[in-house]
Amino acid sequence: MRQESYRSDIDGLRAVAVIAVFLHHLNTSLLPGGFVGVDIFFVISGYLITSQVFQEVRQGSFSLKSFYQRRINRIVPALATVLLVCVVLGAFLLSPVDLMRLNANALFALLGVSNIFIWLKYGNYFAADAGEAPLLHTWSLGIEEQFYVVWPLLVLLVYRVAPRHLLWVLGGGLVLAIGVSQYATGVFATASYYLLPTRFFELMLGGWLGIWHLQHTPRVGRMTSLGCSLLGYLLIGASLLLLSEGAPFPGLNALWPCLGAALLIHAGASGGPSPILGCRPMVFVGLISYSLYLWHWPLIAYLNYLEVPMTFALGCGVVAGALLLAWLSWRYVEKPMRRSGVKLGFAQVFARRFAVPALGLALLAGVTQQFSGFPQRFSPQVLALEAMTLERPAEIRRGCHVPSGLYRTEPDDTCRLGAAKAAIDGILVGDSVANHFSGMVDILARPDGISLMDYTLDSCAPVLGYNGGMPGAYADHCAQRNQRVYALIEAKRYPYVVLAGNWPNDESVGPAIEASLARVVASSGQVIVILRNQPIDKAATCPIRRLMFGLEHPCEAAETPLPQYWAQIRGKYPQVRFIDPNQVICPNGLCSPLIDGKLLYLDNGHLNEVGSRFIGQTLLERGYSLLKDPRPQVVSTNAPGKADRSN
Structure with missing residues (x-):
C-alpha cells in the first residue's frame, strides 16, 4: 500500500x-x-x-x-x-x-x-x-x-x-x-x-x-x-x-x-x-x-x-x-x-x-x-528402505486403479493380476486398500493358475449403501461405481471374486457388508475377502528415522481385534475364503512395519508394493494361496471383538 x-x-x-x-x-x-x-x-x-x-x-x-x-x-x-x-x-x-x-x-x-x-x-x-x-x-x-x-x-x-x-x-x-x-x-x-x-x-x-x-x-x-x-x-x-x-x-x-x-x-x-x-x-x-x-x-x-x-x-x-x-x-x-x-x-x-x-x-x-x-550421509540401509516407500501400487497400476473423479472408467482386460493367460477368471474390486493388496494377490493367484482383472477406485469400499461419511460427490461416485461393479459380477458370473477395502470398524455397517457379500456369493464361484491390515502410526517413516538419528522409540503397534460382524458373516457364509495380511504383519499380536529388512508401508495405513508382495510371498511359503489355507476351517465362536481369523 x-x-x-x-x-x-x-x-x-x-x-x-x-x-x-x-x-x-x-x-x-x-x-x-x-x-x-x-x-x-x-x-x-x-x-x-x-x-x-x-x-x-x-x-x-x-x-x-x-x-x-x-x-x-x-x-x-x-x-x-x-x-x-x-x-x-x-x-x-x-x-x-x-x-x-x-x-x-x-x-x-x-x-x-x-x-x-x-x-x-x-x-x-x-x-x-x-x-x-x-x-x-x-x-x-x-x-x-x-x-x-x-x-x-x-x-x-x-x-x-x-x-x-x-x-x-x-x-x-x-x-x-x-x-x-x-x-x-x-x-x-x-x-x-x-x-x-x-x-x-x-x-x-x-x-x-x-x-x-x-x-x-x-x-x-x-x-x-x-x-x-x-x-x-x-x-x-x-x-x-x-x-x-x-x-x-x-x-x-x-x-x-x-x-x-x-x-x-x-x-x-x-x-x-x-x-x-x-x-x-x-x-x-x-x-x-x-x-x-x-x-x-x-x-x-x-x-x-x-x-x-x-x-x-x-x-x-x-x-x-x-x-x-x-x-x-x-x-x-x-x-x-x-x-x-x-x-x-x-x-x-x-x-x-x-x-x-x-x-x-x-x-x-x-x-x-x-x-x-x-x-x-547415512547408512546404506536408509536408502534401501526409502526406495521401498517409492514403490507405490497406485502409480504402478495407474489406469487400473483410479481416483474418485474417474469413477466412470471402464474395466480394462489388460489390468491383470496372477497367472499370465488369455482368459480372465475373476476380478479384484475395492478401494485404495484393495489396490495396495494387488501385489499380494498377484503372487497368491499364480499357483492356482488364476488370472484376475484389477478394477479398484479410491475411497470406495465394496459395500453397497455405505458412504463412510464421505463428501456428497464422492459418496455418489462410489455408489455408482459399486452398482456397476456388482452388475458386472452378476452379468459375468466370474469363477473368482476378490473383495478388499478399508473395512469399517463400525458394527452397524455389518448388515450392509453381509448383504453385499450375499449378492456376490449368489453370482460367482469362489469369493475371497481380504481383511484390512493393521494401521500403524508413522509406519513408513519410523524405521527410517530410527536408523538416521539413532532413536530408541518403538515403531510397532498392538494388533486391534476385528469387528464382530466378521464372525457372524463367517458363520452364515462358510464358503467365503478369508485372507488376513496381519498373519505376517502382526506375529504374536504385535504389528511391525519392518519385517526381515522389508519396509512394508507406504503411509500409516497403506502398504507399498514391496510390502504387499513380501506378505504374499511369505503367505505362499507358509502354504497359502488364493484358494489354499493350510489350517483347518474354524467358524469363530469367540467373544465380541475377538473374531477368529482362521477360515
Missing part, C-alpha cells in the same frame, strides 16, 4: 490470518479451521494489489514490468532467505529422498508453482508425510503468483472493452468462479485444495471489492460499519471453530471466511479506527505477517521430522522463535529490499533478485538429483 492509503486495520486482519494458521499448525485441536487463515490472506492480497493496479489502469500508467518488479521486491527476498535456510538445514537432517524433494520444492516455490509440485508429490495437505515437508506452506504463494499472471491482464482487458460494466462483468466472473470451485471440490478434492482454478474466487473477491471502493468512494456509517464488523467476525470465527480437516474445501466452505474478511475490510473503508484490528500488537504482527508465515512452518515441520513431541513449553518456544525470525526478516530483508528495489530498473531486479536465485536453486536441485540426495 502507498503510505497515504495505509490502513492499520488491514494489517490487523493479516495478524488474524497468520495467528490462525500458526495455531492450527501447532495443534489442530487448538483451532480446527485455522487453515482458513490462508483464505483471509488471499482476500487481503486481492483487495490491496487490485486497488493499486486499477488505480494505475484508470490513470493510464499501468505497466506490467513495474507490476512484476514490485511483486519480485515484495515476495522474493524474504522467500529466498527462508529457502536458503531450509535447504542448508535439510542437507544435515533430511533423508536422501526427502532432500531431493526439498531442493526441488525450493526451486518450484521461487518459480511460483510450488502448489503444483506439492499436489503431485504429497497429495492431501493434511496427510502425515506432508506434515514433515518444510516448504509445504509455499503452495499458497504459488496460487498468488499464478493469479497475478492472469488477473491484471483480465482487469485491463475488461476495462478497455467495457469500462462502464467492469464491476458487473467481474461480478459475473466471480459467481462463476465460486461455482467452479464448489463443483470441482466435490469431484477432485485434493487437486482443488492446491490449484488456482478453485482458489481464483478468493483473490477475485478481494479484487472486486477494491475496484468497487475506488469507483464508489465508500462512506460507511457507524452502524453499517459495526454490523459489517460483527458479521465479518462471526463468519471468520465460525469458520475457525466449525470447519475441520475433513470438510470439503475450498468451495462454499471457503466462501464464508472470505466474505468475513471482505466485510471487515469494507467496515474499515471510511478510515475509522478499529479497536481490535487497529491495536498496536495486532498491527505489529500484521506488519511481519509475511515473514512470520514463511518462518513458522519450517520450524514445526523440522520438529515433526525429528519426531519431537510438541509440548506446551516447546510450542511457546516455537512461537517466540518464529516471531524473532520474522521480525529480523522483516527489518533486515523485507524493508531494505523494497526500498532499494524502487531505485533499480526492471532488468536489474529480475536478474539479481529472481534469475540468480532461481539458477542457484536449479543447480542445487539438479546436483542433488544427480547424486541421489547424497546417501553417504
Whole structure:
C-alpha cells in the first residue's frame, strides 16, 4: 500500500490470518479451521494489489514490468532467505529422498508453482508425510503468483472493452468462479485444495471489492460499519471453530471466511479506527505477517521430522522463535529490499533478485538429483528402505486403479493380476486398500493358475449403501461405481471374486457388508475377502528415522481385534475364503512395519508394493494361496471383538 492509503486495520486482519494458521499448525485441536487463515490472506492480497493496479489502469500508467518488479521486491527476498535456510538445514537432517524433494520444492516455490509440485508429490495437505515437508506452506504463494499472471491482464482487458460494466462483468466472473470451485471440490478434492482454478474466487473477491471502493468512494456509517464488523467476525470465527480437516474445501466452505474478511475490510473503508484490528500488537504482527508465515512452518515441520513431541513449553518456544525470525526478516530483508528495489530498473531486479536465485536453486536441485540426495550421509540401509516407500501400487497400476473423479472408467482386460493367460477368471474390486493388496494377490493367484482383472477406485469400499461419511460427490461416485461393479459380477458370473477395502470398524455397517457379500456369493464361484491390515502410526517413516538419528522409540503397534460382524458373516457364509495380511504383519499380536529388512508401508495405513508382495510371498511359503489355507476351517465362536481369523 502507498503510505497515504495505509490502513492499520488491514494489517490487523493479516495478524488474524497468520495467528490462525500458526495455531492450527501447532495443534489442530487448538483451532480446527485455522487453515482458513490462508483464505483471509488471499482476500487481503486481492483487495490491496487490485486497488493499486486499477488505480494505475484508470490513470493510464499501468505497466506490467513495474507490476512484476514490485511483486519480485515484495515476495522474493524474504522467500529466498527462508529457502536458503531450509535447504542448508535439510542437507544435515533430511533423508536422501526427502532432500531431493526439498531442493526441488525450493526451486518450484521461487518459480511460483510450488502448489503444483506439492499436489503431485504429497497429495492431501493434511496427510502425515506432508506434515514433515518444510516448504509445504509455499503452495499458497504459488496460487498468488499464478493469479497475478492472469488477473491484471483480465482487469485491463475488461476495462478497455467495457469500462462502464467492469464491476458487473467481474461480478459475473466471480459467481462463476465460486461455482467452479464448489463443483470441482466435490469431484477432485485434493487437486482443488492446491490449484488456482478453485482458489481464483478468493483473490477475485478481494479484487472486486477494491475496484468497487475506488469507483464508489465508500462512506460507511457507524452502524453499517459495526454490523459489517460483527458479521465479518462471526463468519471468520465460525469458520475457525466449525470447519475441520475433513470438510470439503475450498468451495462454499471457503466462501464464508472470505466474505468475513471482505466485510471487515469494507467496515474499515471510511478510515475509522478499529479497536481490535487497529491495536498496536495486532498491527505489529500484521506488519511481519509475511515473514512470520514463511518462518513458522519450517520450524514445526523440522520438529515433526525429528519426531519431537510438541509440548506446551516447546510450542511457546516455537512461537517466540518464529516471531524473532520474522521480525529480523522483516527489518533486515523485507524493508531494505523494497526500498532499494524502487531505485533499480526492471532488468536489474529480475536478474539479481529472481534469475540468480532461481539458477542457484536449479543447480542445487539438479546436483542433488544427480547424486541421489547424497546417501553417504547415512547408512546404506536408509536408502534401501526409502526406495521401498517409492514403490507405490497406485502409480504402478495407474489406469487400473483410479481416483474418485474417474469413477466412470471402464474395466480394462489388460489390468491383470496372477497367472499370465488369455482368459480372465475373476476380478479384484475395492478401494485404495484393495489396490495396495494387488501385489499380494498377484503372487497368491499364480499357483492356482488364476488370472484376475484389477478394477479398484479410491475411497470406495465394496459395500453397497455405505458412504463412510464421505463428501456428497464422492459418496455418489462410489455408489455408482459399486452398482456397476456388482452388475458386472452378476452379468459375468466370474469363477473368482476378490473383495478388499478399508473395512469399517463400525458394527452397524455389518448388515450392509453381509448383504453385499450375499449378492456376490449368489453370482460367482469362489469369493475371497481380504481383511484390512493393521494401521500403524508413522509406519513408513519410523524405521527410517530410527536408523538416521539413532532413536530408541518403538515403531510397532498392538494388533486391534476385528469387528464382530466378521464372525457372524463367517458363520452364515462358510464358503467365503478369508485372507488376513496381519498373519505376517502382526506375529504374536504385535504389528511391525519392518519385517526381515522389508519396509512394508507406504503411509500409516497403506502398504507399498514391496510390502504387499513380501506378505504374499511369505503367505505362499507358509502354504497359502488364493484358494489354499493350510489350517483347518474354524467358524469363530469367540467373544465380541475377538473374531477368529482362521477360515
